[in-house]
Amino acid sequence: MAPGMEPILSVEELAVSFSMYDRGLRKADLAVIRSLSLDVRPGEVLGVIGSSGSGKSLLAHAIMGILPPNATVRGEVLYRGEPLTEARLRGLRGREIAFIPQSVDYLDPLMRVGRQVVGTFGTRAAQEAIFERYRLGAGVARMYPFQLSGGMARRVLFATAAVGGDVKLVVADEPTPGLGPDLAAKMMKHFREFADAGAGVLLITHDVDLALGYADRIAVFYAGATVEIATAAEFAAGGAALRHPYSRAFSDALPQNRFLPIPGSQPYAGSLPEGCPFAARCPERTEACLAGDVPMRDLRGGKVRCVHAA
Amino acid sequence: MLEPGLRAVTAALKKPVPRPLVKGPNTRTMVVATVSACLAYLLVVFFWGRFMDPGLYAVNYADKFLAPGAGHPFGTDFMGRDMFFRSIRGLSTSLVIGVIAAAVSSVIGLALGILSAVVGKAFDKVVLWGVDLCMGLPHLVLLILISFMLGKGAYGVTVGIALTHWPELTRVVRAEVLQLRSSVYVQAAYKMGQGRLRVALRHIVPHVIPVYLVGVVLLFPHAIMHEASLTFLGFGLPAETPAIGVILSEAMKHIATGKWWLALFPGLMLVVTVVLFDLIGDGMKKLLNPHSGNL
Amino acid sequence: MRLEAQDVRFRYGGAGARPGGGPGGGSVPEAGAGPGWVLDGVSLRIEAGERVALVGPSGCGKSTLAKILAGYLAPASGAVLLDGAPLPRRGYCPVQMVFQHPELSVNPRWNMGRVLTESWAPDEALLRELGIEREWLRRWPIELSGGELQRFCIARVLGPGTRFLICDEISTMLDVITQAQIWQLLLRVAEERGLGLLVITHSQPLAEKVCTRIVNL
Numbered sequence: 001m002a003p004g005m006e007p008i009l010s011v012e013e014l015a016v017s018f019s020m021y022d023r024g025l026r027k028a029d030l031a032v033i034r035s036l037s038l039d040v041r042p043g044e045v046l047g048v049i050g051s052s053g054s055g056k057s058l059l060a061h062a063i064m065g066i067l068p069p070n071a072t073v074r075g076e077v078l079y080r081g082e083p084l085t086e087a088r089l090r091g092l093r094g095r096e097i098a099f100i101p102q103s104v105d106y107l108d109p110l111m112r113v114g115r116q117v118v119g120t121f122g123t124r125a126a127q128e129a130i131f132e133r134y135r136l137g138a139g140v141a142r143m144y145p146f147q148l149s150g151g152m153a154r155r156v157l158f159a160t161a162a163v164g165g166d167v168k169l170v171v172a173d174e175p176t177p178g179l180g181p182d183l184a185a186k187m188m189k190h191f192r193e194f195a196d197a198g199a200g201v202l203l204i205t206h207d208v209d210l211a212l213g214y215a216d217r218i219a220v221f222y223a224g225a226t227v228e229i230a231t232a233a234e235f236a237a238g239g240a241a242l243r244h245p246y247s248r249a250f251s252d253a254l255p256q257n258r259f260l261p262i263p264g265s266q267p268y269a270g271s272l273p274e275g276c277p278f279a280a281r282c283p284e285r286t287e288a289c290l291a292g293d294v295p296m297r298d299l300r301g302g303k304v305r306c307v308h309a310a
Numbered sequence: 311m312l313e314p315g316l317r318a319v320t321a322a323l324k325k326p327v328p329r330p331l332v333k334g335p336n337t338r339t340m341v342v343a344t345v346s347a348c349l350a351y352l353l354v355v356f357f358w359g360r361f362m363d364p365g366l367y368a369v370n371y372a373d374k375f376l377a378p379g380a381g382h383p384f385g386t387d388f389m390g391r392d393m394f395f396r397s398i399r400g401l402s403t404s405l406v407i408g409v410i411a412a413a414v415s416s417v418i419g420l421a422l423g424i425l426s427a428v429v430g431k432a433f434d435k436v437v438l439w440g441v442d443l444c445m446g447l448p449h450l451v452l453l454i455l456i457s458f459m460l461g462k463g464a465y466g467v468t469v470g471i472a473l474t475h476w477p478e479l480t481r482v483v484r485a486e487v488l489q490l491r492s493s494v495y496v497q498a499a500y501k502m503g504q505g506r507l508r509v510a511l512r513h514i515v516p517h518v519i520p521v522y523l524v525g526v527v528l529l530f531p532h533a534i535m536h537e538a539s540l541t542f543l544g545f546g547l548p549a550e551t552p553a554i555g556v557i558l559s560e561a562m563k564h565i566a567t568g569k570w571w572l573a574l575f576p577g578l579m580l581v582v583t584v585v586l587f588d589l590i591g592d593g594m595k596k597l598l599n600p601h602s603g604n605l
Numbered sequence: 606m607r608l609e610a611q612d613v614r615f616r617y618g619g620a621g622a623r624p625g626g627g628p629g630g631g632s633v634p635e636a637g638a639g640p641g642w643v644l645d646g647v648s649l650r651i652e653a654g655e656r657v658a659l660v661g662p663s664g665c666g667k668s669t670l671a672k673i674l675a676g677y678l679a680p681a682s683g684a685v686l687l688d689g690a691p692l693p694r695r696g697y698c699p700v701q702m703v704f705q706h707p708e709l710s711v712n713p714r715w716n717m718g719r720v721l722t723e724s725w726a727p728d729e730a731l732l733r734e735l736g737i738e739r740e741w742l743r744r745w746p747i748e749l750s751g752g753e754l755q756r757f758c759i760a761r762v763l764g765p766g767t768r769f770l771i772c773d774e775i776s777t778m779l780d781v782i783t784q785a786q787i788w789q790l791l792l793r794v795a796e797e798r799g800l801g802l803l804v805i806t807h808s809q810p811l812a813e814k815v816c817t818r819i820v821n822l
Contacts, residue, residue: 051780053750150663179663181807208781209808253785256810261785265752494710497677502724502762503697516714 006081007039008169008200009063013296014075015224016058016067029072032269033058034224034277036075037296037303040169040200045191047211047232048204049250050221051266056204057102059221060173063202064099065089079169095121098161100172104153107145113156114141122163130159134190151183158190170194170201176210188214208254212236217302220247223266223277226296229303243304246278276306284308338597345593348586352405355583359402366395367552375564378571385571387557388564397576399552401583407464408534411471415533416526419476423483424518427491437484441477449474453536454545467546471533479525486521490514520598528591531584538580554580606653606688608674608700608769608801613683615644615669643669646683649820651769656795656802658812661822667805670822671773674803675702687768697724701762705774707754711746718742721757725764735760735790752783759791769801776811788815 016033033055040046050056061067063077065086077084079092093099107116118127131141134155140148148156154175161170172191176184188210195201195216205211211218211232218235220228228244235242238251249262264281267273273280275290282289288307296305370390378385384393426437444452456470490496490513499509540546541555549556554576561572643666651657659667672678674685676692685692687699704710711720721727721742732739735756746754755775762770772791776784792815795802806812812819 051783052778054780182662206778250781253782254810255781255785255808255814259785259788259814261782261789263786265750265783266780268750494704494706495712498702498704498710498762499723501676501698501701502764503695503766504724505695513712 005041007041007078008080009084009202010039010076010078011036011059011063012076012078013037014059014062014073014077016055016062016074017072018068019070019072030269031272032224033062034272035293035296035305036221036224036226038219038226038229040202042168042198042200043195044216045195045201045203045214047215047218048202048221049206049208049211049218052206053223053266053269054221055224055269056221057173060099060171060202060204063171064093064097094119096166096168098167098170100157100161100170100175102174102177104145104148104157107153107156107160109145111144112141113143113145113148117141117156117159117163119160119163121165126163126165127159130163133162134159150179151186154179154183154187158187162194167194167197167199170199171204172202173204174206175203176205176207184210185213208250209256220244220250222246223272224269225277225305226303227278227305231302234302243299243302243309244278244306245282245284245308249281341593341596345590345597348590348593352583352586355398356402356405359399359405362395362399362402367391367399375569378575384575385569387560387569387572393557393572393575396552396557397554397579400554400557400576401579403547403551403553404534404537404555404580405583407468407471407537408530411468411537412475412526412529412533414468414472415475416479416522416529418472419479419525420483420518420522422476423480424487426480426484427487434484437480441480444474444477449536450539450543453540454543457540457545462545462548464547464551467537467540470540471536474536475529475532479522479529482521482525483518486518487514490517524591524595524598527587527594530591531587534580534587535584606768606801607650608803609648609650609686610670610674610680611648611684611686613644613647613670613673613680613685614642615666615673615678615680616641617643644673644680647822648683649674651801651803653768653801654799655818656792656804656816658804658806658816658819659822660806660809660812660819663807665822667822668773671702671771671803671805674769675700675771677702697764697766699766699768700771701764701767701769702771702773703755703758703762703775705777707751707758707778708746710758711754713746715746716742717744717746717749717757720746721761723761725761727760727763731760731763731794734794736786750783752779752787755779755783755787756790759787759794763794763798767798767800769803770795771803771805773805774807777806784811 014033014036015031017029017031019029036055036059038046038048048056048059058067062073063084065084067073079088079097082088084092089097107113114127114131117130118124127141128138131138136152136155136159140152140156145153145156157175161167170191175187179187184207191201191203192214203211203215212235213232215232217229217231219226220230228242228247230242230247235247235251238257239248242248242251252258252260253262262281267277267280273290275292276282276285276294279285279289286308294305294307296303299309368391370386373382373386373390374388376382376386376390382392382394384397386392387396422437422440426434452474453470456473457466460466460469496509496513499513500506504512537546538553538555538558541553542559543555544559546555547553549560557576558573558580561569561576565573647666647670649657649659649670659670661667669678673680676685676694676698692698692700711717721737737753737756737760741749741753741757749757759775770791776787779787788811791802794800802816804812804816806815
């Protein structure tokens with residue numbers, strides 16, 4: 001990290017569990033996220049990748065304070081060095097912290113788009129300026145969410161995020177599925193604009209190609225834990241440039257690389273094993289992997305959660 | 311305040327419930343307990359009323375207009391009849407009529423709902439037109455009309471209620487069947503060579519049954535309420551039957567002279583019955599829904 | 606064997622759309638053929654043993670063409686022919702389809718054993734080949750991951766009557782390791798049985814790795 005560059009957002013060993021009914025009347029605590037750690041610095045796009053069920057989306061919901069009531073959160077979320085409490089979040093959401101959700105379903109279906117974008121902190125003038133920036137015609141402001149096409153809807157969500165003015169952190173939860181490659185690339189350019197203006201962008205995505213193309217660093221999630229944080233260049237290079245065996249397996253399985261899978265599957269939430277969650281599929285597994293929680297440590301300019309990595 | 315876009319999210323995801331949840335009897339146990347308790351109460355009222363000695367609420371002019379007290383918890387009326395036993399007896403009559411009418415109505419709803427989704431566009435249109443017609447008219451007007459045409463009495467009320475309460479269930483069942491029919495797994499079943507009847511029995515019926523059961527239970531309170539209203543207005547059960555509607559309508563004559571107990575207790579009993587049915591219906595909805603992982 | 610679409614035209618809500626076979630999503634396609642037509646005179650031919658990728662931007666009608674080829678939708682005009690004859694309307698269809706969302710493709714109230722054997726009983730060898738574990742057969746759909754469910758969706762349409770398999774973004778919702786697993790299994794089975802494959806994907810690298818021919822729509 002550059003000296004004096006304090007991260008905008010840092011997440012320290014975040015854990016989320018849900019109380020659920022598994023069979024009949026039995027109630028159980030389901031640990032879905034066990035240990036997520038990452039930091040987002042000003043001016044960068046941090047891409048979060050991992051398979052579904054790895055805890056990606058819940059991270060966004062945990063940061064934005066919109067987890068369902070049966071969730072229990074442990075660990076720390078710091079925004080500019082201070083814990084991000086619910087009270088603090090209320091003042092920041094929509095102003096300094098912008099959330100870009102997965103779909104238009106998050107817009108109020110009964111309110112015209114223009115009014116939603118103005119929201120609580122924006123002004124009419126700001127909304128018009130932003131619509132122009134995202135090339136949304138004047139008529140769009142008078143439309144309802146259901147009238148928007150996929151691409152327009154994403155741009156409206158961006159406008160909603162940007163209208164508050166002084167955005168310092170953008171949290172985007174799978175902003176591109178359903179968009180063609182051209183539109184997705186445009187969306188990515190908008191994220192880049194936020195970062196170039198000095199904001200930190202947390203980009204949670206399913207699309208590895210986009211993450212590699214537009215993010216500065218990549219955080220790899222596996223079974224509710226961050227296993228590695230690497231630069232996008234390291235991830236694109238793959239193989240020895242990566243620190244964690246899962247990241248390497250991930251990179252090897254990409255169709256543009258070797259398209260070679262490793263056997264097995266990610267453990268389910270609720271039945272996460274002791275120690276390293278990847279141990280069962282790992283070629284380098286030893287007794288030490290199962291001994292207990294593996295801490296995240298610095299290695300070659302990145303971070304890794306593995307006892308063997310060197 | 312949040313921006314409006316976010317408000318929708320938060321409204322959906324967040325409720326002001328403190329977390330972590332307190333350990334203790336879990337919510338699903340509570341729902342089962344509530345449903346069982348409601349059911350037990352209703353069964354007791356039903357059987358007690360059904361097989362009650364009519365002497366318990368017989369005419370006794372010596373005890374006219376007694377206020378609620380030790381001997382008569384709900385007081386007595388202008389002929390000295392015990393209001394407590396009369397209310398129980400009346401409720402049990404209401405329950406019988408309500409259950410029969412709701413059952414008949416629900417079968418109509420189920421049949422029309424399924425046929426509407428399966429038979430074809432023209433039939434669907436006719437059914438939907440019927441649904442709109444029934445729901446558009448004031449319920450009570452239609453009820454009075456039918457009951458009056460059939461000569462009032464238990465028969466008139468039951469038929470009237472049965473013929474007016476099917477539209478909602480028809481809609482729900484129709485929507486459910488349409489949704490199932492367009493689901494990928496049903497379409498795939500056809501492509502994998504499964505016949506129509508087989509798909510209906512194996513895929514569609516098991517999904518519709520829980521929806522139907524909940525629908526029936528939620529019909530009961532409507533039916534009971536309408537039976538009481540109809541009787542109260544004089545288009546339902548005859549004046550000599552001990553029915554909640556009759557009791558309430560008689561009470562109206564004496565309420566101005568300060569005989570408050572005549573209306574209060576039977577009225578409360580009716581409200582409680584209706585609310586309990588609603589509780590049972592809601593409870594069943596939660597228990598039968600496979601996706602209500604956390605209530 | 607040969608599966609072909611001849612000059613197929615289609616639009617939603619218009620003539621030919623079967624009830625119940627509605628569009629996948631509610632949004633209006635951004636790109637597409639002439640006014641209102643999702644497909645306007647599309648022809649395509651797949652031979653047995655061939656693996657054809659159908660690539661194109663979202664909303665261009667890829668999935669619609671897939672559903673028409675598998676008989677899920679009827680074209681407004683044009684024809685789908687299997688060795689020159691129309692697809693059978695009843696019985697097991699020789700053109701089968703696997704979908705993007707495995708969790709929507711199985712009845713949530715059926716256990717996996719029942720799902721698997723709905724139309725035929727796959728033998729032990731096939732299950733092993735597809736990586737389906739015996740123990741999974743007793744579970745319910747919500748107890749399995751997307752990748753595991755997708756293996757069942759593939760196994761259940763590999764009946765002896767299947768000649769062509771249409772794969773509509775079948776690995777889009779899966780993680781990359783599972784995606785590579787599934788394709789390896791599927792390519793091996795398709796090879797053994799000489800199936801024709803139509804692979805719909807938005808990913809050019811995947812199309813290049815998996816298919817023998819790429820068609821842009």
